[in-house]
Amino acid sequence: MRDRFGLGWRAKLALGILSNLDRIDIVEVIADDYFRAPHRERRALRTLGAQTPVTLHGVSLGMASSVLVETKRLDEMARLCDEVSPVSWSEHLAFVRGGGIEIGHLAAPPRSAATVDGAIANLRRARKIVGVAPQVENVATLIDPPGSDRDEATWVSEIILHSDSDLLLDLHNLHANSINFNFDPVDYITRIPPERIGAIHLAGGKWIGRPDARRLLDDHLHDVPDPVYQLLEKVGACATRPLTVILERDGNFPPIEWLLEQLDRARRAVARGRTRRSAVAA
């Protein structure tokens, strides 16, 4: 079993990433940045893909909606996948628009039968049009979505069990939601079918809001906190397949060496989990 560890591709990290490909197994690229990019930028992406494995990450399809994703949006993803030949692609279990209103970012939908059914239908269409099913990512939210009638672990499990999509488990999103809405993140992990966890996101965040009503915001601008590494070790102990672990950093960039050290720490956490799993199996 070979787990892979990599970084999110950002322009300001490009030199650092390209200079350290011996320590980076895979690069995650935001697909939406390239849907309408000039030819030279798409060529550069193909060149990157020739040097290192690439996974494409979408942010604007809005898979977890009772409304069907427009075909033209899936066609854009299909064309990019054809050009780049990524090892995988992924999207969020979020809704990003409604009734012509563009939210402009990822919003957690009501956790209901309607959004389970909608997500399953969207994921099936995505697989048909793109040719490969996307991995789907749990999202962070600052509000418990109104209209929800089930908890997040149940909702996510229903979607992955009734689709061909594996879970891209964002552990900082899980950490933040577990704090903001007072649930046990380890219990969440144990309720996800372990054979369906295919990838991991790591990131950091910060506290926002009044002291008596504060929330942990997933902002991708801070280091990965200790509890997220502990959750990563837990996933390493239960996941049955090789994991792709991506460290996401969108700004407030530290030196590349600092990010690589966080990646090394992630490798050690997964290794400890794998060792525990082997010991239990022996």
Next chain:
Amino acid sequence: MNDSRLETFLAGIYVDPGARAKFLANPRGEATRAGLTAQQVEDVIKIDRDGLQLLADSLERKRHGRK
């Protein structure tokens, strides 16, 4: 159909300060006017107001920045 109405309603109060202010001033009336089911109306009027404002602020910042 009503589920898409709920998503549309939520999108509106998440990103439109005017829609949000109207909703907070008259939650039941605005939710009913949006065509939500009786259960959906009961769900949205119990919305966490602190969380709603934090979410709206966060979305506003992200729309002017990036992911």
